Each structure stands twice: as C-alpha cells, then as structure tokens.
Amino acid sequence: SRSIRLAVIPGDGIGQEVVAQGLKVLTAVLPQDVKLETKEYDLGAKRWHATGDTLPDAELAALKQHDAILLGAIGDPSVPSGVLERNLLLKLRFAFDHYVNLRPSKLFPNTATPLAGRPEIDFIVVREGTEGPYTGNGGSLRTGTPAEVATEVSVNTAYGVERVVRDAYERANARPRKKLTLVHKNNVLVYAGHLWKNIFDRVGQEYPEVTTDYLHVDAATIFFVTQPERFDVIVTDNLFGDILTDLAAAVTGGIGLAASGNINPTGEFPSMFEPVHGSAPDIAGTGKADPTATVLSVSLLLRHLGFEAQAVRIEEAVAADLTERGDAVRSTDEIGDALAARVAD
Amino acid sequence: SRSIRLAVIPGDGIGQEVVAQGLKVLTAVLPQDVKLETKEYDLGAKRWHATGDTLPDAELAALKQHDAILLGAIGDPSVPSGVLERNLLLKLRFAFDHYVNLRPSKLFPNTATPLAGRPEIDFIVVREGTEGPYTGNGGSLRTGTPAEVATEVSVNTAYGVERVVRDAYERANARPRKKLTLVHKNNVLVYAGHLWKNIFDRVGQEYPEVTTDYLHVDAATIFFVTQPERFDVIVTDNLFGDILTDLAAAVTGGIGLAASGNINPTGEFPSMFEPVHGSAPDIAGTGKADPTATVLSVSLLLRHLGFEAQAVRIEEAVAADLTERGDAVRSTDEIGDALAARVAD
Ligand SMILES: CC(C)[C@H](C(=O)O)[C@@H](O)C(=O)O
Ligand SMILES: CC(C)[C@H](C(=O)O)[C@@H](O)C(=O)O
Numbered sequence: 001s002r003s004i005r006l007a008v009i010p011g012d013g014i015g016q017e018v019v020a021q022g023l024k025v026l027t028a029v030l031p032q033d034v035k036l037e038t039k040e041y042d043l044g045a046k047r048w049h050a051t052g053d054t055l056p057d058a059e060l061a062a063l064k065q066h067d068a069i070l071l072g073a074i075g076d077p078s079v080p081s082g083v084l085e086r087n088l089l090l091k092l093r094f095a096f097d098h099y100v101n102l103r104p105s106k107l108f109p110n111t112a113t114p115l116a117g118r119p120e121i122d123f124i125v126v127r128e129g130t131e132g133p134y135t136g137n138g139g140s141l142r143t144g145t146p147a148e149v150a151t152e153v154s155v156n157t158a159y160g161v162e163r164v165v166r167d168a169y170e171r172a173n174a175r176p177r178k179k180l181t182l183v184h185k186n187n188v189l190v191y192a193g194h195l196w197k198n199i200f201d202r203v204g205q206e207y208p209e210v211t212t213d214y215l216h217v218d219a220a221t222i223f224f225v226t227q228p229e230r231f232d233v234i235v236t237d238n239l240f241g242d243i244l245t246d247l248a249a250a251v252t253g254g255i256g257l258a259a260s261g262n263i264n265p266t267g268e269f270p271s272m273f274e275p276v277h278g279s280a281p282d283i284a285g286t287g288k289a290d291p292t293a294t295v296l297s298v299s300l301l302l303r304h305l306g307f308e309a310q311a312v313r314i315e316e317a318v319a320a321d322l323t324e325r326g327d328a329v330r331s332t333d334e335i336g337d338a339l340a341a342r343v344a345d
Numbered sequence: 346s347r348s349i350r351l352a353v354i355p356g357d358g359i360g361q362e363v364v365a366q367g368l369k370v371l372t373a374v375l376p377q378d379v380k381l382e383t384k385e386y387d388l389g390a391k392r393w394h395a396t397g398d399t400l401p402d403a404e405l406a407a408l409k410q411h412d413a414i415l416l417g418a419i420g421d422p423s424v425p426s427g428v429l430e431r432n433l434l435l436k437l438r439f440a441f442d443h444y445v446n447l448r449p450s451k452l453f454p455n456t457a458t459p460l461a462g463r464p465e466i467d468f469i470v471v472r473e474g475t476e477g478p479y480t481g482n483g484g485s486l487r488t489g490t491p492a493e494v495a496t497e498v499s500v501n502t503a504y505g506v507e508r509v510v511r512d513a514y515e516r517a518n519a520r521p522r523k524k525l526t527l528v529h530k531n532n533v534l535v536y537a538g539h540l541w542k543n544i545f546d547r548v549g550q551e552y553p554e555v556t557t558d559y560l561h562v563d564a565a566t567i568f569f570v571t572q573p574e575r576f577d578v579i580v581t582d583n584l585f586g587d588i589l590t591d592l593a594a595a596v597t598g599g600i601g602l603a604a605s606g607n608i609n610p611t612g613e614f615p616s617m618f619e620p621v622h623g624s625a626p627d628i629a630g631t632g633k634a635d636p637t638a639t640v641l642s643v644s645l646l647l648r649h650l651g652f653e654a655q656a657v658r659i660e661e662a663v664a665a666d667l668t669e670r671g672d673a674v675r676s677t678d679e680i681g682d683a684l685a686a687r688v689a690d
Contacts (some may be wrong), residue, residue, distance in 0.1 A: 029539060031409075042549070046594065049481045049616040055456060068443070075532075081531050081532045081535070081538070081539075082531060082532050082533070082535040082539075085532040085533060086532075086533070088533065096535065098466075109430070113461075113462055114364055114461055114462075114570045115459055115460065115461060115462060115570075115585075116458075116459055116461040116462075117459075117461075125668075133478075133497075134533055135535070136535075138498075138499075138534075138536045140536045140539070140540065142503075146503050146504065146507075147502075147503065147504075148502065148503040148537070148540055149500065149501070149502050150501045150536040150537045150540040151498055151499060151501070151536060151537070152478075152479070152499040152536055152537045153496070153497070153500075153501055154496060154497040154498075154499070155494065156490075156494070156495045156496070156497075157493065157494050158491050158493040158494075159491065160493075162491075182538075185584070185587075186427065186428045187427050187430040187431075188427070188429040188431070188584075188587075189478060189483075189497045190426070190431065190481075191483045191484055191485040191494045191496060191497055192483070192496070192497045193426070194426075194427075194485070194495070195485065195493055195495040200490070216544070217587075218587050218590075218591035218592075219591060221566065221592040221595065222589055222591050222592065222594070222595040222600065223592050224592075225460075225570060225595045226428075226595055226599075227594070227595060239530070239533075242530075242533075242563050243562055243563050243566055246563035246564060246567050247381050247563075247567065247570070247592070249567070250566065250567040250570045250571055254571075256565065275379075292526075302569055305410070320566055
C-alpha cells in the first residue's frame with residue numbers, strides 16, 4: 001500500500017493556522033489505503049530567538065528523508081530582514097535544488113479582483129528557483145561608511161536555465177493553448193538576458209507545437225493588468241518571477257489564494273509546497289487568515305506525488321467553495337472544514 | 346532675455362511624431378521673451394544601420410552644451426536587443442549623471458484605468474538612474490556552450506544611494522501628504538538592500554515631518570493594483586523603478602500618458618525628458634501615437650528649467666483635454682494641436 005512521508009514546517013505567524021487546514025484537507029482527500037505520516041519541524045522565528053538556529057545540518061538531513069515538505073510561512077518583524085529568508089527558506093530551496101518554482105494563477109469565480117471587467121485569467125508561472133540574483137553572491141565594502149559599495153551578483157548558467165526552460169516547454173506543451181512566454185530584461189541585462197533568450201529559442205525547436213513570445217519584465221507587468229488573458233505559461237528568472245507572481249496573485253483575488261510548489265523535478269530531493277503569502281503577523285491568531293492558498297498548495301503537492309485525481313478534487317472543491325460561499329465572514333477553521341467536507345464527499 | 350537651448354533626439358518609430366507635438370506645445374506655452382533654440386540630433390536605429398554609430402563622442406560633447414534634452418523613443422526590432430539601449434539611451438543617462446529618474450503617476454479624469462473603482466492615484470516614483478543592475482557590470486563565460494555562466498552585477502554605492510534618497514525626501518517634504526516609501530528587496534538582496542535601508546533611515550532623521558515606510562518590491566506591486574492611493578513619493582533602485590513605473594503607467598491609463606525626466610539635479614549636465622513608452626514601430630507613421638506623454642515630459646522639462654507657471658499650464662491643459670475630449674478618435678497631430686491651443690490661451 002502507498003504512503004506519504006510528509007515533513008511539515010508550520011513556521012511563523014499564520015503559518016501554524018493555515019498548515020493545520022492544509023493537513024485537514026489532505027487527510028480528508030487521501031484514499032483509505034494511503035498512509036500519511038507527518039513529522040513537524042520547529043523552524044522559524046521562535047526557534048531562532050531561542051537558540052540562534054535557522055536550519056541546522058541535522059534537520060536538513062532529516063528533511064531530506066521525506067517525500068515532500070509542506071511549509072506555512074517564514075518570517076517575523078522581530079528578526080532582522082534576510083536572516084530567516086536566506087538561512088532557512090532560500091536555504092531549503094537551494095539545498096533541495098528546487099529549480100522549478102511553480103506558481104499557478106487562476107481567477108476563480110466569485111473572487112474579488114481589482115481589475116475591471118473580470119478578464120479570464122488562467123496561467124502558470126515557472127519561476128527559476130536556484131539561480132539569478134538569489135544566490136547570495138555579492139558583498140559590501142566599507143560597510144556603513146560614506147564610501148560603501150554593495151554588490152549583488154545575478155548568476156545564471158546554461159545548465160540552470162536550460163533545465164527550467166525545458167520544464168516550462170513541457171508544461172506548455174501539455175496545456176490546450178500551448179503558449180510559452182519568456183520574461184526577462186535582455187535589453188539591459190544583456191549577458192543573462194541573451195543566455196536566457198538563446199536557450200529559450202534553441203529548446204523551442206524541440207517543441208514545434210508551442211507558440212512562443214518574449215516580453216521585457218516591465219512590459220509584462222502592463223499586460224498582467226491590461227491583458228492577463230494573453231498568458232498561458234510564463235518562464236522567467238528568480239527575481240522577476242518573485243515580482244510577477246505577487247502581482248499575479250493580486251489580480252486573481254489576492255495573496256490568500258496563491259499557491260506554489262518548489263519543485264525538484266528529478267526527485268533527488270523532496271519538493272516543498274507553500275502558499276505565496278507571508279506570515280502576516282498582524283492577523284496571526286485571529287482566525288482571519290485564509291487557508292485556501294495552503295490548501296491549493298496541498299493540491300500541487302498531491303499532483304507532484306502522483307495523486308492527480310485527489311489534486312483535481314481539491315481544485316474543484318476550492319472553486320465550488322468560492323462560488324457558493326455566501327456573504328458571511330468565515331474563520332480560518334471554517335474555511336478548512338468546508339473544504340475538507342467537500343473533498344471527502 | 347531668457348533662452349532655452351534645447352537638444353532634440355526624436356529617435357525611432359513614433360519618436361519623431363510625438364516629439365513634434367511636444368515642441369509645438371512648448372513653443373505655444375513659452376512667453377514671447379523666451380528664445381527657444383532647438384537643435385536636432387540624428388541618433389537611433391537608422392543612424393546605426395547606416396554608419397554603425399550609436400552615440401559618438403563629438404555628439405555627446407555637443408549635447409552637453411544644451412540646457413536640456415527632449416527625447417522621443419529609442420529602439421527598433423531590426424537592431425539586436427541591447428545595442429541602442431546600452432550604447433545610446435543608457436549611455437546618455439550615465440554620461441550626464443541622471444541620477445534622479447523622475448516618473449509621476451496620476452490618474453487623470455476620464456482616462457481608462459484597468460482598475461475597478463477608479464482609485465485616486467497621484468504619486469511620483471524617484472527611480473535611481475545611474476547604478477544598480479544597470480551599470481553594465483557583468484559578463485559571460487564559455488558563451489553559447491552548455492557550460493556558459495552569465496553574470497549581472499548590481500553596483501550600489503553610499504554616494505549614489507544617498508543623493509537620490511535625499512532628493513526623494515526633498516520632494517516628499519514639498520508635497521502635502523509628505524509620505525515617502527522605500528521599495529527594495531532587502532530580505533534577499535541583503536547587501537544592496539541594507540545599504541538602501543540604512544541610508545533611507547539615517548537621512549530620514551533630517552526630515553521629521555516626512556512619514557516613511559518600507560515595502561519589498563513584490564509586495565509593492567500588489568499595492569499598486571489594490572491600494573495605489575497609499576503612495577505619495579516612492580524611492581527605489583534602477584531596476585525596481587523600471588518595473589514599477591511601467592505598472593504605474595498601466596494603472597493610470599496607459600503608457601500613452603506616462604512622462605519622465607532623467608534629471609541631473611546639480612545642473613552640471615543637461616537633464617533629459619522622455620515619454621516612458623517605447624518607439625512602438627507597429628504604429629509608427631499611422632498617426633495613432635498619443636503624444637500626451639511627451640507633452641507631459643515637456644512640462645517636467647519646463648519645471649526643471651524654472652518655468653513653473655508654464656509647467657502647470659501644460660498639466661492643466663492635459664487634464665482639461667482628457668476631461669473634455671469626446672468619443673472621437675484623434676490623431677497624434679490633432680491631440681498636439683488641441684493641447685497647443687489650450688496652453689496658448
Ligand atoms: C520571503 C522571500 C524570500 C520569498 C522570495 O523572495 O522568494 C517570497 O517573496 C516568495 O515569493 O516566496
Ligand atoms: C529601454 C530601456 C533601456 C529603458 C529602461 O529599462 O530604463 C525603458 O524601459 C525605460 O524605462 O526608460
């Protein structure tokens with residue numbers, strides 16, 4: 001019989017609350033014969049304050065033994081900016097070679113988009129996850145003096161770009177519209193930009209059915225608000241993907257619905273699934289957090305592990321829940337219960 | 346009597362057409378006793394195709410003698426991406442130390458915003474113009490092979506950051522709301538991000554009346570579409586400013602209205618004013634280009650040269666023109682004529 005050994009990192013702020021709902025729905029949707037083993041890891045701001053640890057080697061090694069990781073949210077204003085991001089969240093993405101950062105954007109029925117006219121939105125962003133300006137390469141000289149120089153180095157390799165571009169072509173090829181857009185800024189970032197563009201064009205020859213185009217990142221933000229329906233699959237660099245997917249979340253009804261998967265397609269390392277939103281300390285503990293993004297991340301997790309039918313069931317439950325919800329304000333728990341009930345049916 | 350020695354670079358595509366309207370309005374708004382001397386510089390795609398020149402030293406030296414530069418648009422698909430951007434447009438910005446890239450965003454009456462509910466939008470972005478990922482620092486090793494590595498280096502100096510941050514505080518302090526937002530990504534780009542944040546906080550102590558806040562660039566894009574009214578003045582890095590100002594243009598009625606000034610506040614070099622939009626080769630010569638962004642850039646030019654009353658007259662003319670225009674589709678020329686007539690009154 002099948003089993004899922006799942007690592008759970010609730011993290012900070014609303015992380016605990018939303019992860020609890022994600023697990024509730026996961027339990028409800030799984031077939032009886034699938035054994036779910038979860039192990040919780042205490043990582044994040046509290047741990048750092050108590051011990052100074054962010055992600056000790058022993059825990060990294062333990063996490064590696066799991067089939068997948070479900071993460072809530074990392075970060076708290078009491079921790080200096082960058083400490084937990086670099087030494088915990090990004091460390092996980094890099095250590096487990098999560099080179100496909102997958103972020104679907106869909107405008108579900110009955111959700112509040114800030115865009116007039118409710119365009120049809122249904123695209124996925126394949127964000128590179130292990131290179132670009134996220135490598136931590138850079139430094140600061142004469143720090144804190146009037147002569148300070150600080151650098152950030154975006155590192156891009158043919159190896160790293162080709163594998164994520166290829167993944168994006170595969171995804172585009174499997175979708176009805178078969179359209180892939182490369183977003184970069186190759187008129188200014190000419191070295192990295194040309195590397196991306198050349199590989200994008202070359203790999204494209206292997207996918208004659210996929211229609212391609214190229215947009216500078218600044219122009220892409222315009223189309224996100226004026227013509228989001230033009231996008232099907234987008235492939236882009238780590239930083240541009242970070243920016244674009246928050247904007248995508250905003251136009252598709254907010255960060256409360258945006259799911260993501262940090263995927264290691266080779267299966268050498270566990271993939272990690274997390275809502276795009278942060279720890280939202282201002283509403284932590286109030287029951288106001290929307291767990292839907294986490295639940296949709298669980299759907300991505302199931303698809304990654306081969307439970308396609310269950311993944312679809314969750315997506316359908318979310319769509320139905322959003323369509324049929326009334327005007328009542330629901331708590332984190334109530335939304336989780338509603339979704340769990342739907343998928344269990 | 347006063348005079349303006351203006352360099353004009355019409356550039357490519359619709360550049361010619363929109364610059365002609367900008368000059369028409371400039372001529373109409375200037376007091377009789379101000380002598381306007383314009384000199385046109387033939388730079389851009391055509392010149393590059395004919396001679397291989399982008400911006401020869403002699404022309405750079407000649408441009409330096411002017412009080413200001415009016416630029417239409419640079420770029421054409423027939424020129425490899427990056428050639429004209431790096432060797433002409435960015436070369437001008439860097440050579441003339443345009444460290445304040447000023448981009449106002451205002452939702453004028455009767456313009457089509459993609460945002461539901463027409464929020465009030467009236468903010469300015471102070472984009473750093475001479476550092477960050479735009480320095481051309483970087484390279485590519487084993488280019489074109491499977492072992493290629495391409496880097497882009499963002500260079501940030503205390504010198505460069507402090508002067509633009511100070512400029513932004515001055516602008517915020519002079520506005521009724523007195524609010525300044527720093528946008529960066531200091532949880533990932535920790536070296537550059539901390540440099541920006543430290544200088545932002547330190548300089549802020551000299552402006553006790555200015556309210557400040559900080560946003561990561563990804564979060565900022567969310568607020569641009571969900572709560573744009575929260576912004577007054579934004580200061581940010583060269584690349585983030587590039588991305589945010591295209592998004593700002595999109596939510597305030599489109600790139601046809603977005604003006605910009607590449608300003609050298611010390612006056613050592615001529616400042617350069619240009620619409621945010623590109624050369625739009627697809628509509629060049631059709632009379633469909635909206636010259637309003639160029640006309641508003643002329644307003645910024647006049648303000649920079651001390652003609653405040655005339656700058657305001659242009660802004661008021663644009664607001665009135667947008668409010669009172671009917672449904673008729675107007676040509677580039679007709680819009681220019683209408684604005685020229687209004688400012689001449
Ligand atoms: C928290 C931060 C490091 C992270 C990122 O920049 O990738 C977040 O914004 C995200 O998009 O997952
Ligand atoms: C054309 C390009 C080099 C330029 C930039 O990136 O600055 C443009 O997008 C702009 O915003 O003026």
